[in-house]
Amino acid sequence: MRVSCAINGEPRHADDVWEGESLLYVLRERLGLPGSKNACEQGECGSCSVYLDGVFVCACLVLAGQAEGSEVVTVEGLAAGDDLHPVQEAFVEAGAVQCGFCTPGLIVATHDLLARNPSPTDPEIREALAGNLCRCTGYEKVLDAVRLAAGRGLWTATGDPSGRGLPSRSGAPGTRGGDDAGPRAGEAGT
Numbered sequence: 094m095r096v097s098c099a100i101n102g103e104p105r106h107a108d109d110v111w112e113g114e115s116l117l118y119v120l121r122e123r124l125g126l127p128g129s130k131n132a133c134e135q136g137e138c139g140s141c142s143v144y145l146d147g148v149f150v151c152a153c154l155v156l157a158g159q160a161e162g163s164e165v166v167t168v169e170g171l172a173a174g175d176d177l178h179p180v181q182e183a184f185v186e187a188g189a190v191q192c193g194f195c196t197p198g199l200i201v202a203t204h205d206l207l208a209r210n211p212s213p214t215d216p217e218i219r220e221a222l223a224g225n226l227c228r229c230t231g232y233e234k235v236l237d238a239v240r241l242a243a244g245r246g247l248w249t250a251t252g253d254p255s256g257r258g259l260p261s262r263s264g265a266p267g268t269r270g271g272d273d274a275g276p277r278a279g280e281a282g283t
């Protein structure tokens with residue numbers, strides 16, 4: 094089947110998609126967007142986190158067909174060309190990147206957290222990132238990065254500080270950021 098949707102603001106199409114194919118597979122293998130990582134393919138690690146119609150989801154748990162007609166924002170869509178998003182800058186400045194495999198998911202998760210809660214407490218940061226696993230950093234640098242991004246006070250009622258119309262609210266029930274949050278395989282900072 095053909096799947097058509099807007100990805101990072103651009104209309105995109107993928108052909109010959111199998112009914113059981115995930116959005117993550119289509120992004121990475123069919124559309125040349127390898128930023129979202131495939132680590133577990135089971136909703137356990139958060140490395141594939143993207144926005145689907147402004148809702149924070151694990152792309153490995155979304156069927157590609159479910160994205161038909163939707164707007165998808167991946168980690169590639171947070172940056173503007175060579176200009177990093179403030180959250181991405183904060184991860185670099187805080188030294189929160191080692192092998193980098195978890196980093197795209199953590200950056201999207203942090204973006205989602207700050208869009209909902211511009212001044213999170215440490216427990217709120219840990220809760221928001223609990224579904225994103227990192228094998229390298231021990232999480233302290235990740236927490237530093239989130240505190241750094243939040244401390245810059247860039248998020249306002251008008252939404253994303255990049256001013257590029259990125260998702261500014263999510264947390265629908267059944268999604269990772271929502272009241273009925275999905276799988277939480279780890280606890281950041283523990």
Ligand code: FES
Pocket residue numbers: 130131132133134135136137138139140141142151152153154
């Ligand atoms: S690859 Fe999707 S949650 Fe791990």
Ligand code: FES
Pocket residue numbers: 189190191192193194195196226227228229230
């Ligand atoms: S930096 Fe290597 S898994 Fe997080």
